[in-house]
Amino acid sequence: MTYTFKIKDKVYKIDIEKEKDQTVIQIDEKDIPVEFHKIDDHMYSIILEGKSITIGVLRNGKKLQIFMDGNLFEIEAISERDQRKAPQTLSGVQEIKSPMPSRVVKILKEVGDEVLVDEGVIVVEAMKMESELKSPIEGKVTDLLVNEGDAVEAGTSLLIVSSE
Amino acid sequence: MFNKILIANRGEIAVRIIRACKELGATTVAVYSDADRSSLHVTLADEAYHIGGSAPAESYLVIDKIIEVANKSGAQAIHPGFGFLSENEEFAQRCEKEGIVFIGPSAEAIRLMGDKITARKIAQDIKVPLVPGSDGAVTDVEASVIASKIGYPVMIKASAGGGGKGMRLVRDKEEFESSLRMARSEARSSFGDDSVFVERFVEQPRHVEIQILADSHGNTLHLFERECSIQRRHQKVVEEAPSSAISAKTRKKMGEVAIKIAKAVNYSGAGTVEFIMDQNENFFFLEMNTRVQVEHPVTEMISNIDIVKWMVRIAAGEKLPFKQKDIEMKGWALECRVYAEDPETNFMPSPGLLKYVKAPSGPGIRDDSSIYSGCEITSFYDPMLSKLVVWAENREAAIDKMASALREYIVLGVKTNIGFLIRLMDSEEFRQGKIDTGFIERHPELLTPGTVDLEPALIAAALAIDDLEETEDSSKQDQSNWKLLGRKAALSGGSLI
Structure with a gap:
C-alpha cells in the first residue's frame, strides 16, 4: 500500500509492504523493516532498526496529528484506497485541458511518468496567477501535447493520462 | 483543624488544594462554572456546587455566590488558590464578616501589599532595597521628568497591575510618550485603573523570589528562593529552586529581607516576596504576592515542606513546629509550565x-495538572495544562530529568509548548545558567522545531492510517453481516435474540 502525505506543502510518499510477519517501509527508495504495535487508540509503538519510538496519533478525516518528541505535526494524508475510490467514474483515458486562455509555465510530468489522483501534472499561468492542473485519475502520462512557454486557448488539450 | 473547606478556584491548583485538604481529613467543597461541569476539581471534591456562567466575572469572581455556597454547605474555611479572588481584600473581609476563615493573610496585609505603591512605601520605610523610581502614581508630565532623572531604560508599570499587563519597557525618550499612553490604556482595560508608576529598568535582570511561611504566633520563616527568569510576555514559563545565580550569603540576606517585609504587614500564611536581581547579585524588592504561588512545588521539592497543607494548618491556628535553622535545602527542583499554546505564533493560546494525554512518570517526577483525555481547554481560562516538576540531586541532573520527562509527554488535539520546553532544556546557555528575563526573546530559534527528522513521524503516520483503515474496513464488514442476519431473521418471522 502506498501513502502520500503532505506536511507544510511538502509531499512525501511511503510504501508499506506486509509479508507474513514482517512489515517493510519504503521511503526515499530505502527499505526499512519496522515493528509496529498499537498501544491504545492514540498511542503507537514503533521499532525502527532497533530504535523504539512512541508516537501519538489523532486522525480527523484526512488530517492526522502526529505527536513525537514534544512536537505536534499536522499531516494531510491521501491513501491509495482513497485514490482508488474517488476515480471510479473516471477511468480510461483523461485529457487534461486548459481551463482558460493561458501560458504553459511548467510541465511536471513527462510521457511514461506515473501519476496519482490529484497529483499536479502541469502548471499554467493566466492573469499573472499560476495554477497547477491535476490529474483526475491514477495512471500513466501517454501523450504530452504542449511545450513549456506555449500560449494555449481555453479547452486546449495539454496532456493525456491513461489508467490502463 | 477544619471539618469542611471550600476551594474557590478551578484547574490544577484546585485539584492540588483538594488533595491536600482531603489528606488533612477535611471534607472538600468545589465550586464550578458552566464550562467546568466535567472538570477534574469537580469530580475529585466531596461536594460540588454550580455558581454560574463560564466567564470568571459570572462565577469564580462573584463573592456573593461563593459565600452563599460556603454557608449552604457549612464550610468553615475557604482556600482561594491563586488568581480569581485570592488577592481580593474585599473577599477576605467578607469571609471575616461571615465567620468563615479565609485561608491566607489578613485583609489588611492583602490591601497593603496589593497596591504596589503602598508596598513600595512600606519597603522604603524599613530600608529594603528598591529599584530607583517614582514614589507612587505619576501624572504624564511627572512621569517624563522622573524617567529622565533616573535614566533610560525605564519601565512603566500599572499601579494595580500583575501578570505583565500594563507594563512597558522604554529604551529612549522618543518612545516614552506613546509607551505611557499604551500602558495607561492597557491598565485601564485590565484593572479599571490607569494609574502608573515609573522605575529604572535593570538590564539583564533575573527574577528571584523568596517563599515565606508565617504562623499567627509570630513565627515567620523563609523556604529559600526560586528563580523564575525564563518568561514569555512577562509570564513565568520555567521555575527552579534554588537559583543558580546566588551565593549562600546573598540567599541569607534575601531571606532576611523577605521576612522583614512579611513582618512589616503582620503576614500570616504562605506568601512570596519577589525581587529583581542584576548580574552582580544586587537585588531590589519588586512586590509581595499574598497567596500560594503557581510555582510553589519547586520549593516543596527542595524543602520537603508541604506549603498548601501548612497554609491550611496555619489558618486553623496551628503553630509552625520548626525554626529557620531546622529547614534544609536539598537537591534541585525544576518546574515547566505546559501550556496549550503555539510558540511558533507568539505563544498564541490553542484552546480546543x-x-x-499521557503524562510522564517516574522517580522524582511530579505532574500537577487537571487535564485528562477528552477534556475541553476553553478560552475562558488560562491555557495552562500542567506543571511538570522534577527533583534531582543537582541542577544538571534535574535538567536531564526534565528533558527526559518532557519527551514522555503525549498531548493530542491542542497545540502545546512541550517541544519548545525540550529545546529550552537542551540549550547550552540554559544549562550553563546564563539566564535572565530576556532569555526567550533572545532565542527565537527555540520557538520552532528546526530541522527535525520527519521520517519516524511519516512512518508512524503511514502505519497508523493503514491500521485505522483496516479496522474500519473490518468493522464495516461486521455491520453488514449483522444487518444480513437481521434481515434473514425478519424474513423467517423470528427476531434476533
Missing part, C-alpha cells in the same frame, strides 16, 4: 478538545 484535548483528545488524548
Whole structure:
C-alpha cells in the first residue's frame, strides 16, 4: 500500500509492504523493516532498526496529528484506497485541458511518468496567477501535447493520462 | 483543624488544594462554572456546587455566590488558590464578616501589599532595597521628568497591575510618550485603573523570589528562593529552586529581607516576596504576592515542606513546629509550565478538545495538572495544562530529568509548548545558567522545531492510517453481516435474540 502525505506543502510518499510477519517501509527508495504495535487508540509503538519510538496519533478525516518528541505535526494524508475510490467514474483515458486562455509555465510530468489522483501534472499561468492542473485519475502520462512557454486557448488539450 | 473547606478556584491548583485538604481529613467543597461541569476539581471534591456562567466575572469572581455556597454547605474555611479572588481584600473581609476563615493573610496585609505603591512605601520605610523610581502614581508630565532623572531604560508599570499587563519597557525618550499612553490604556482595560508608576529598568535582570511561611504566633520563616527568569510576555514559563545565580550569603540576606517585609504587614500564611536581581547579585524588592504561588512545588521539592497543607494548618491556628535553622535545602527542583499554546505564533493560546494525554512518570517526577483525555481547554481560562516538576540531586541532573520527562509527554488535539520546553532544556546557555528575563526573546530559534527528522513521524503516520483503515474496513464488514442476519431473521418471522 502506498501513502502520500503532505506536511507544510511538502509531499512525501511511503510504501508499506506486509509479508507474513514482517512489515517493510519504503521511503526515499530505502527499505526499512519496522515493528509496529498499537498501544491504545492514540498511542503507537514503533521499532525502527532497533530504535523504539512512541508516537501519538489523532486522525480527523484526512488530517492526522502526529505527536513525537514534544512536537505536534499536522499531516494531510491521501491513501491509495482513497485514490482508488474517488476515480471510479473516471477511468480510461483523461485529457487534461486548459481551463482558460493561458501560458504553459511548467510541465511536471513527462510521457511514461506515473501519476496519482490529484497529483499536479502541469502548471499554467493566466492573469499573472499560476495554477497547477491535476490529474483526475491514477495512471500513466501517454501523450504530452504542449511545450513549456506555449500560449494555449481555453479547452486546449495539454496532456493525456491513461489508467490502463 | 477544619471539618469542611471550600476551594474557590478551578484547574490544577484546585485539584492540588483538594488533595491536600482531603489528606488533612477535611471534607472538600468545589465550586464550578458552566464550562467546568466535567472538570477534574469537580469530580475529585466531596461536594460540588454550580455558581454560574463560564466567564470568571459570572462565577469564580462573584463573592456573593461563593459565600452563599460556603454557608449552604457549612464550610468553615475557604482556600482561594491563586488568581480569581485570592488577592481580593474585599473577599477576605467578607469571609471575616461571615465567620468563615479565609485561608491566607489578613485583609489588611492583602490591601497593603496589593497596591504596589503602598508596598513600595512600606519597603522604603524599613530600608529594603528598591529599584530607583517614582514614589507612587505619576501624572504624564511627572512621569517624563522622573524617567529622565533616573535614566533610560525605564519601565512603566500599572499601579494595580500583575501578570505583565500594563507594563512597558522604554529604551529612549522618543518612545516614552506613546509607551505611557499604551500602558495607561492597557491598565485601564485590565484593572479599571490607569494609574502608573515609573522605575529604572535593570538590564539583564533575573527574577528571584523568596517563599515565606508565617504562623499567627509570630513565627515567620523563609523556604529559600526560586528563580523564575525564563518568561514569555512577562509570564513565568520555567521555575527552579534554588537559583543558580546566588551565593549562600546573598540567599541569607534575601531571606532576611523577605521576612522583614512579611513582618512589616503582620503576614500570616504562605506568601512570596519577589525581587529583581542584576548580574552582580544586587537585588531590589519588586512586590509581595499574598497567596500560594503557581510555582510553589519547586520549593516543596527542595524543602520537603508541604506549603498548601501548612497554609491550611496555619489558618486553623496551628503553630509552625520548626525554626529557620531546622529547614534544609536539598537537591534541585525544576518546574515547566505546559501550556496549550503555539510558540511558533507568539505563544498564541490553542484552546480546543484535548483528545488524548499521557503524562510522564517516574522517580522524582511530579505532574500537577487537571487535564485528562477528552477534556475541553476553553478560552475562558488560562491555557495552562500542567506543571511538570522534577527533583534531582543537582541542577544538571534535574535538567536531564526534565528533558527526559518532557519527551514522555503525549498531548493530542491542542497545540502545546512541550517541544519548545525540550529545546529550552537542551540549550547550552540554559544549562550553563546564563539566564535572565530576556532569555526567550533572545532565542527565537527555540520557538520552532528546526530541522527535525520527519521520517519516524511519516512512518508512524503511514502505519497508523493503514491500521485505522483496516479496522474500519473490518468493522464495516461486521455491520453488514449483522444487518444480513437481521434481515434473514425478519424474513423467517423470528427476531434476533
